[in-house]
Amino acid sequence: xxxxxxxxxxxxxxxxxxxxxxxxxxxxxxxxxxxxxxxxxxxxxxxxxxxxxxxxxxxxxxxxxxxxxxxxxxxxxxxxxxxxxxxxxxxxxxxxxxxxxxxxxxxxxxxx
Amino acid sequence: xxxxxxxxxxxxxxxxxxxxxxxxxxxxxxxxxxxxxxxxxxxxxxxxxxxxxxxxxxxxxxxxxxxxxxxxxxxxxxxxxxxxxxxxxxxxxxxxxxxxxxxxxxxxxx
Numbered sequence: 054x055x056x057x058x059x060x061x062x063x064x065x066x067x068x069x070x071x072x073x074x075x076x077x078x079x080x081x082x083x084x085x086x087x088x089x090x091x092x093x094x095x096x097x098x099x100x101x102x103x104x105x106x107x108x109x110x111x112x113x114x115x116x117x118x119x120x121x122x123x124x125x126x127x128x129x130x131x132x133x134x135x136x137x138x139x140x141x142x143x144x145x146x147x148x149x150x151x152x153x154x155x156x157x158x159x160x161x162x163x164x165x
Numbered sequence: 166x167x168x169x170x171x172x173x174x175x176x177x178x179x180x181x182x183x184x185x186x187x188x189x190x191x192x193x194x195x196x197x198x199x200x201x202x203x204x205x206x207x208x209x210x211x212x213x214x215x216x217x218x219x220x221x222x223x224x225x226x227x228x229x230x231x232x233x234x235x236x237x238x239x240x241x242x243x244x245x246x247x248x249x250x251x252x253x254x255x256x257x258x259x260x261x262x263x264x265x266x267x268x269x270x271x272x273x274x275x
Contacts, residue, residue: 096265108261144208154263156208
C-alpha cells in the first residue's frame with residue numbers, strides 16, 4: 054500500500070508568493086491532519102478533517118493559511134502571501150477512525 | 166486540557182546502554198497513548214501504542230506500559246544501537262487529534 058503522499062517534497066519561494074502544498078491520504082482513512090514542524094515551535098497541528106469536513110482549525114496561524122479537502126483522496130494547504138517565518142516542514146497525516154496516524158514524508162518549505 | 170511532557174533532550178548514550186525516555190500526560194477520560202519516532206529527514210513513524218491502562222506496547226526492542234495511576238508512558242529499550250538515533254515523540258489521542266510532547270532527541274554513539 055502506498056503511504057501518505059505529499060508534494061512537492063521541497064519548495065523554495067520568495068516572500069509574497071502563493072504556496073500550495075498537496076496531500077493524498079491513505080485510501081480508506083477518514084481523518085486527515087496538517088502539521089507544521091520548526092525548531093522553535095516543534096510539531097504543531099494546524100487543522101484536521103474528518104470525512105472531508107474541517108473539524109478543528111484552531112492551529113492555523115492566521116488568515117494567510119487556508120486548507121481544503123475537496124474529496125476523500127486529496128487535500129491542499131495554501132499560504133498566500135507567504136512570509137519567511139512560514140519556512141518549516143509541513144506534514145500531512147491520515148488515520149482510520151480514532152486510531153494511530155500515518156505521516157507523509159513532509160514538504161520542506163523555504164520562503165526567501 | 167490535554168498535554169504531554171517528556172524527557173528534555175538531547176539524550177546521548179553509548180551503544181548497548183539502557184534507554185529510558187520519560188513521558189507523563191494530563192488528559193480527561195481515557196486516552197490512547199503512542200510513541201512515534203522521527204529519523205533525520207523523514208516523517209514520523211508509529212513506534213508503539215497502548216489503548217488502555219496496563220497495556221504494554223512493544224516494537225523493535227522498545228517497550229512502554231500505560232500507567233494510569235502515574236499518568237505515564239515511559240519508553241524503554243534494554244540495549245540501544247547507533248541506528249536508534251532519532252527524535253522520539255510521546256503522544257496521546259483523546260478525541261480526534263493527537264497531542265504531542267516536545268520530542269526527545271536521542272544520539273547513540275558507537
